[in-house]
Amino acid sequence: xxxxxxxxxxxxxxxxxxxxxxxxxxxxxxxxxxxxxxxxxxxxxxxxxxxxxxxxxxxxxxxxxxxxxxxxxxxxxxxxxxxxxxxxxxxxxxxxxxxxxxxxxxxxxxxxxxxxxxxxxxxxxxxxxxxxxxxxxxxxxxxxxxxxxxxxxxxxxxxxxxxxxxxxxxxxxxxxxxxxxxxxxxxxxxxxxxxxxxxxxxxxxxxxxxxxxxxxxxxxxxxxxxxxxxxxxxxxxxxxxxxxxxxxxxxxxxxxxxxxxxxxxxxxxxxxxxxxxxxxxxxxxxxxxxxxxxxxxxxxxxxxxxxxxxxxxxxxxxxxxxxxxx
Amino acid sequence: xxxxxxxxxxxxxxxxxxxxxxxxxxxxxxxxxxxxxxxxxxxxxxxxxxxxxxxxxxxxxxxxxxxxxxxxxxxxxxxxxxxxxxxxxxxxxxx
Numbered sequence: 344x345x346x347x348x349x350x351x352x353x354x355x356x357x358x359x360x361x362x363x364x365x366x367x368x369x370x371x372x373x374x375x376x377x378x379x380x381x382x383x384x385x386x387x388x389x390x391x392x393x394x395x396x397x398x399x400x401x402x403x404x405x406x407x408x409x410x411x412x413x414x415x416x417x418x419x420x421x422x423x424x425x426x427x428x429x430x431x432x433x434x435x436x437x438x439x440x441x442x443x444x445x446x447x448x449x450x451x452x453x454x455x456x457x458x459x460x461x462x463x464x465x466x467x468x469x470x471x472x473x474x475x476x477x478x479x480x481x482x483x484x485x486x487x488x489x490x491x492x493x494x495x496x497x498x499x500x501x502x503x504x505x506x507x508x509x510x511x512x513x514x515x516x517x518x519x520x521x522x523x524x525x526x527x528x529x530x531x532x533x534x535x536x537x538x539x540x541x542x543x544x545x546x547x548x549x550x551x552x553x554x555x556x557x558x559x560x561x562x563x564x565x566x567x568x569x570x571x572x573x574x575x576x577x578x579x580x581x582x583x584x585x586x587x588x589x590x591x592x593x594x595x596x597x598x599x600x601x602x603x604x605x606x607x608x609x610x611x612x613x614x615x616x617x618x619x620x621x622x623x624x625x626x627x628x629x630x631x632x633x634x635x636x637x638x639x640x641x642x643x644x645x646x647x648x649x650x651x652x653x654x655x656x657x658x659x660x661x662x663x664x665x666x667x668x669x
Numbered sequence: 670x671x672x673x674x675x676x677x678x679x680x681x682x683x684x685x686x687x688x689x690x691x692x693x694x695x696x697x698x699x700x701x702x703x704x705x706x707x708x709x710x711x712x713x714x715x716x717x718x719x720x721x722x723x724x725x726x727x728x729x730x731x732x733x734x735x736x737x738x739x740x741x742x743x744x745x746x747x748x749x750x751x752x753x754x755x756x757x758x759x760x761x762x763x764x
Contacts, residue, residue, distance in 0.1 A: 384734045434714060441711050445695045454674045454697060511694070518715070645672065645699075652700035 380506040383449035395505055396450050400457045403443035405469035407461070408630050410436045412476040413485060421479060428525050429482065435522065439515045446507040462635050470616065471554050473624030480533055480540075480547035486526015488548075488555040491581065494519050495573050496558065527584065534588045541589070548585065549593040556608070557616045575605060582606050677726040678704040680711075682718035690722050698723075 367386035374381060381387055410433050417433065420426035444454055460466035471489055476482065494516065501512045533544040559574040585592050596609030618624065675697040681690035693712050698704035704723040713721070732740055748754050757764055 382734065384731070386735075431714075434710075438711050438714060441696060442694060448677070448695075455672055645675075648699035648703060649675070652703075655700055 375504055378504075380509065381504050382506045392450050395508065396447055396452050399443055399447040399450075399508055400452065400460065401467050401469075403440045403447060403457065404461045404466050405472065406436050406440035406443060408468045408472045408634065410440075411630055411633055412472055412474070412626075413482060415476050416479060416482050419479070420482075425529070432486070432522055432525065435518050439511075439518070442511040442514060443508075446505075446511045449507045458638070462631070462638060464622075464631055467620070469558070470619040470624060471558055472630060473619050473627045474550070474554055475625050477550075478543050478547060480530070480543040481551070483526050483529030483533060483544065484547035484551040486522050486524075487530055487584070488526075488551050488581065489558070490519060490522040490526060492555045492558040492577055494523060495577055530588055530590075534590065544588070545590050548590050552593050553611065553615070554619075556611055557613075561613050561616065562611075578606050578608055675699050675703075678708075678723040679726050679729060680704075680708040681722035681724070682708075682712060683720035683722075684718050686719060690720065693717075695726060701725075 368388060371381070371385070371387060371391075374385075381391075413429060413433050413436070417426060417429050420429050444457060447457060448454060457466070461468070476485070497512060497516055497519070501509055501516055503509050503512070530544050530547075533540045556574055556577070559577065560570040562571050582592060582597070594609045596607070598607055599605075600607045619627070622628075676699075677695055678698055678701075679695050680693050682693050683690045696704065696707050696711055698707050701723060705721055708721050708723055712718075744750075
């Protein structure tokens with residue numbers, strides 16, 4: 344569910360492999376030009392393949408790491424209903440990660456390689472998940488703002504040229520809309536509650552507003568126009584929703600511009616974004632540590648499953664076998 | 670961390686009785702039974718189906734996209750296989 348313009352810093356151009364034939368390249372370009380989909384076994388330029396692997400795997404990692412801030416509140420959800428909803432939402436994020444890893448694998452990278460890149464810290468994921476979820480209201484703010492921004496970022500990817508990625512995104516976008524609505528409903532309930540609950544909702548908005556705007560990526564990026572116009576659209580949609588809730592957007596410069604019919608927001612502090620991206624956000628280390636712990640804690644389960652599968656096939660399981668060479 | 674991946678399975682779902690199973694995606698599992706359980710969790714969280722098939726991806730034989738022209742071209746000039754090929758006067762009914 345969560346993307347941002349992660350690729351803006353990965354500017355290393357991928358060199359075209361030597362000997363890429365002229366004819367397939369022309370056919371590939373023709374299919375792109377006519378909006379036809381590219382499928383796994385079709386010829387594709389090496390740069391296209393590598394860019395997709397990076398983008399899809401980063402997206403998958405974001406879904407997986409994205410389970411952590413929300414998972415933090417499953418045991419403390421304020422009611423059985425909220426707990427069931429939150430579990431369903433976190434399960435969805437896990438599922439979205441699985442769809443995306445599968446899509447990336449069709450390009451020739453293995454699941455194990457991607458996992459290794461995540462756990463070793465070499466792969467990026469959306470930096471929004473390096474912020475902590477301090478109160479229950481953060482679960483509302485994440486659904487409302489973070490999922491809201493993510494949906495806006497993701498809808499265009501449903502039309503991307505690579506078939507498996509586009510199909511995964513169609514499924515993901517269909518499942519996302521409940522995430523945003525349940526988040527807004529949490530905020531609505533809190534703002535209709537006690538003074539302390541309203542203050543909690545306002546505090547969550549104060550902390551998630553700017554990081555949510557940063558999810559569209561810096562304005563100085565190559566994709567400046569898209570990033571800026573999507574961010575503007577998000578602001579125009581979200582400000583009235585905040586007003587409905589009786590909450591204040593934490594931006595003193597925010598005002599309605601009658602001439603353009605848009606809300607004008609104050610400047611974004613991109614130094615914070617870059618710091619978090621570099622690994623210095625509030626929870627970067629904690630998130631990776633949690634993933635590594637989960638991976639290690641699950642090792643015996645994976646080994647047992649592999650041993651069982653080997654026995655079912657009639658062979659003895661090698662003691663160290665954790666998976667099956669294919 | 671030198672684990673290798675579990676085998677890959679392709680997942681097919683029958684969305685309701687009377688319809689065919691349709692490919693929805695793939696997943697890794699140690700064996701077929703685990704593949705069914707994972708397919709349930711990954712692809713049917715919203716009652717997407719009433720039946721699941723899982724097939725080891727390695728067992729699927731696929732046509733080569735590079736040979737698609739040669740493979741499918743013979744059907745291209747046989748438009749007479751379609752009912753619209755035949756011109757029937759408008760006055761003739763029920764045909």
